[in-house]
Amino acid sequence: MSVSVLLVDDEPLVRTGLRAVLEAQPDITVIGEAADGAAVLPMVRSLRPDVVAMDVRMPLLDGIEATRVVLRGVPEPPRILIITTFENDQYVYEALRAGADGFLLKRARPAEIVHAVRLVAEGESLLFPAAVRSLAAEYGNSAARAAMEKAGLTEREGTVLRLMTRGMSNAEIATELMVGTETVKTHVSAVLSKLGARDRTQAVIAAYESGFVAPA
Known part of the structure; x- marks a missing residue:
């Protein structure tokens, strides 16, 4: 599988x-660079990258709003990987809630x-469970709890969701x-569908914010 990447960092x-x-890497190609989130949407439309690796803090348009703009503006949006200095940054959590697929630390090897x-x-999603847990604790709300109850997950789907919150792959x-693995994929798809989640990251956030999985 060949992966094309757009880099966005000031x-x-x-x-x-x-x-x-x-x-x-022989299977990864960087097809473009941008210095601010304001340039992301037109570049995504013209270059069609598979992944956008994007800084969360930028001067004109930050990674949070740029994520929203891309997801609204492209029928089949790329995967979005947020680049950050601190894993417990409130901005990172907001980006994940906006639809980013995970985050990468700038100090990563x-x-x-x-x-x-x-x-x-x-x-797949790329999460640091401890960081997401600590941030999600601030966002628990009755609407999230009601949505989780309405979803009506089966026992096995609930088990799969709990394992997803631990950052486990399929x-x-x-x-x-x-x-x-195909059985797991079926369960994951059912979880996403019932929760109305765009991807695994959104499902994990819903699990924490609803109290389905305890943040602490």
């Missing part, structure tokens, strides 16, 4: 470093950066439950 040094790391891009390109969940 620091040229960060973009240069990410490009060097990613383009050292090259192998971790490559893994992150490949993971979100394949449709393959890891399959191993944990001793079932096939």
Whole structure:
């Protein structure tokens, strides 16, 4: 699988470093760069990247609003990977709630950066459970609880969702439950559909905010 990436960061040094790391891989190509979120939508429309790796804090349009703009403005949006300095940054959580697929720490090692891009390109989420738990504790609300109750997840779907909140991939969940990966994919799809979630990240956030999984 070949993955095309658009880099968005207001620091040229960060973009240069990410490009060097990613383009050292035979299956990843950096097809464009931008210095602010305001440039993301037109570049996504013209370049059609698989993944947008985007800084959360930028001077004109930050990663939160840029995520919203892209998801609203493109019929089949790319996967969005937020780049951040601090994993417990409130901005990161807002970006995840807006629809980003996960986040990557700027201090991450090259192998971790490559893994992150490949993971979100394949449709997985990339979360740091401890960070999401601590931030989600501030967002619990009755609307989220009501939506979770209305979803009517089966016992097995609930189990799969709990494992998703631990940051486990489909393959890891399959191993944990001793079932096939395709079976897990079916359960994950059912969870997303019932919760009205765009992806795994949104489902995990719903699980925490509703109290389905305790943030603490």
